[in-house]
Amino acid sequence: MTEIQRYVAFSADPDGGNPAGVVLDASGLGDEAMLAIAAEVGYSETAFVTGRPAGAYRVRYFSPLTEVPFCGHATVATAVALGPGDHLFVTNAGEVPVSVTAGVATLTSVPPSVTDLAEPDLAALLEALRFKPADLDTALPPRVAYAGAHHPVIAVAGRERLAALDYDVPALTELMTARGWITIQLVFRAGDTEFDVRNPFPVGGVYEDPATGAAAAAFGGYLRALGLTGDDATLHLRQGDDLGRPSRITVRLVAGEPGVRVSGAAVPIEE
Incomplete structure (x- = not known):
């Protein structure tokens, strides 16, 4: 058994x-x-x-x-x-x-990479998310980030836009499947090193992930590659609050280290 x-x-x-x-x-x-x-x-x-x-x-x-x-x-x-x-x-x-x-684990991801998000894919993604271009934070441009799996990064200008997430499940699933995307990293920058994030995951049969370590690693690589944070930085991601399952993810970038460190606690669920 x-x-x-x-x-x-x-x-x-x-x-x-x-x-x-x-x-x-x-x-x-x-x-x-x-x-x-x-x-x-x-x-x-x-x-x-x-x-x-x-x-x-x-x-x-x-x-x-x-x-x-x-x-x-x-x-x-x-x-x-x-x-x-x-x-x-x-x-x-x-x-x-x-x-x-x-009880706290720290993983070091495979070396991350960041690629452009093609304009037709961005348009289709925003339509599936029911986002408008005006919802976006222009300081954090859309990209596809990778640190073991591919995640488009879409940053919004207001926290309320994350709270109001309501996407087109069939349309987003079809697009993600065609492009090989695992989750969508939706981001609001709450401070210099603090971010609120949400991650739709319909291709896995789940509407949304309460915490996504692979996307957190990819996001750390994205920030470093675009010069939006230092080569040595500690970032704090809040996720799951909108689902009633608060999650806290620490992302560490170390100068000279290709991978991204992601840390968090874990505890057993009692039957």
């Missing part, structure tokens, strides 16, 4: 954060079985440790509808489930080192 653990990540409160399933021994499971388990668990992602190559853990991530190359909150949850110390995860996106201390 497969043991499925349940954690919330990016919160020390089981009623906050983003729930993740964790299977520490999935060596005997095939793709269909892992997808079925993820669908049954019903969280935005479940992480499966499918093997243990020398000094590392082979980890795969499934949403209720599909496999994703990398998932930050399920990585945090899995690392905390493994216990204190340094761990190396081998994911579909590459190697991701994770350290755990006192």
